[in-house]
Amino acid sequence: MSEAEVPAGNQAEDVDPRPPLILLRTLLDGQAVKLGVHIRKMNSPGSPVYQYGENIGPAAAILVGSFAGTAVVHWYLGAAILAAGCYWWLFKVQPRIRDGVFERTTALALQSEQVFDALWAKGVISLYAELPDGRKFAATRRDDWRSFARQLTRETA
Numbered sequence: 001m002s003e004a005e006v007p008a009g010n011q012a013e014d015v016d017p018r019p020p021l022i023l024l025r026t027l028l029d030g031q032a033v034k035l036g037v038h039i040r041k042m043n044s045p046g047s048p049v050y051q052y053g054e055n056i057g058p059a060a061a062i063l064v065g066s067f068a069g070t071a072v073v074h075w076y077l078g079a080a081i082l083a084a085g086c087y088w089w090l091f092k093v094q095p096r097i098r099d100g101v102f103e104r105t106t107a108l109a110l111q112s113e114q115v116f117d118a119l120w121a122k123g124v125i126s127l128y129a130e131l132p133d134g135r136k137f138a139a140t141r142r143d144d145w146r147s148f149a150r151q152l153t154r155e156t157a
């Protein structure tokens with residue numbers, strides 16, 4: 001085969017001896033790539049990063065407080081406790097849960113290629129990159145994340 005017939009990914013200068021997950025970690029550390037996590041899928045029972053206590057505990061406390069306020073004083077107090085609890089849940093607890101799920105999923109995904117492949121196949125994680133020249137790249141479950149990492153390593157080198 002002549003050099004013109006060699007596919008773009010097989011040229012000698014394109015070959016990086018590092019494994020694809022190392023390339024991806026390097027790109028993530030250099031903030032050339034952003035890792036996306038499907039929070040809803042990962043924050044559901046059965047997920048390896050789901051924590052029952054952080055999801056059920058605060059909601060149970062809000063409901064118990066509301067019922068107690070209703071039973072002891074009046075339903076107005078119960079409604080006020082429920083409204084304040086919902087505000088607290090939406091603006092304080094949920095962002096903390098979302099950030100925790102993202103961090104735990106990222107740490108899990110970057111453990112090994114087998115774990116990354118399993119999460120990738122489920123459609124839980126995705127990759128996004130914007131190059132300095134303005135081009136944007138994204139990779140999801142139907143794309144090959146290894147070729148994405150290699151291509152971006154070539155593009156950003």
